[in-house]
Amino acid sequence: TQLLEQSPQFLSIQEGENLTVYCNSSSVFSSLQWYRQEPGEGPVLLVTVVTGGEVKKLKRLTFQFGDARKDSSLHITAAQPGDTGLYLCAGITGNQFYFGTGTSLTVIP
Amino acid sequence: KAGVTQTPRYLIKTRGQQVTLSCSPISGHRSVSWYQQTPGQGLQFLFEYFSETQRNKGNFPGRFSGRQFSNSRSEMNVSTLELGDSALYLCASSSRNSGEKLFFGSGTQLSVL
Numbered sequence: 001t002q003l004l005e006q007s008p009q010f011l012s013i014q015e016g017e018n019l020t021v022y023c024n025s026s027s028v029f030s031s032l033q034w035y036r037q038e039p040g041e042g043p044v045l046l047v048t049v050v051t052g053g054e055v056k057k058l059k060r061l062t063f064q065f066g067d068a069r070k071d072s073s074l075h076i077t078a079a080q081p082g083d084t085g086l087y088l089c090a091g092i093t094g095n096q097f098y099f100g101t102g103t104s105l106t107v108i109p
Numbered sequence: 110k111a112g113v114t115q116t117p118r119y120l121i122k123t124r125g126q127q128v129t130l131s132c133s134p135i136s137g138h139r140s141v142s143w144y145q146q147t148p149g150q151g152l153q154f155l156f157e158y159f160s161e162t163q164r165n166k167g168n169f170p171g172r173f174s175g176r177q178f179s180n181s182r183s184e185m186n187v188s189t190l191e192l193g194d195s196a197l198y199l200c201a202s203s204s205r206n207s208g209e210k211l212f213f214g215s216g217t218q219l220s221v222l
Contacts, residue, residue, distance in 0.1 A: 033209070040215065041216075042199050042201070042213025042214050042215050043211075043213050045211065045212075048209065088151075095157075095165070096165060097142070097211065099152035099153075099154075102151050
């Protein structure tokens, strides 16, 4: 079993603050994805990172893949209430997806 | 293009009953995966079907089964329901053209009483 641990599990911050979510594993993945899930909906893909050390930016969100392709981080700048949701990382090996335990983010207006 | 459709959205059953959930993938997608999501365990992989064949299977008991039809629609069945089967069941479809991208439905919320 390829386990991905996310931290923190829960995060509640004020609008405008910055935050970082971590996704760690002892396994190497060919690529890693981040999804956001809103209440009552399925997860929606935010980004895919493929190369070790890769950094991708999506507006206020910055994603980084670890050099060894075992871990990843998601940094949000100036969080907004619309960023509220469950953030899930998923490591991919072959055609298998391994999802992390999730980080539940609440941004308070 | 319509998204992934799961029916029903909500379901209430009692212990010992069985249940069938349905998933219609995005048109043209041939791969359908099923996941169980609970607050304590996160997203757990159940199985994946591709062109009517089960390609991968997670670590769930034999009470959980699935199938895929020639039009790529998929069903999953849970027999002899237990209280612990209460969860959100998510279906995701993908295609070779979408790469490794999973498109999820809104899920079926199953409550076992």
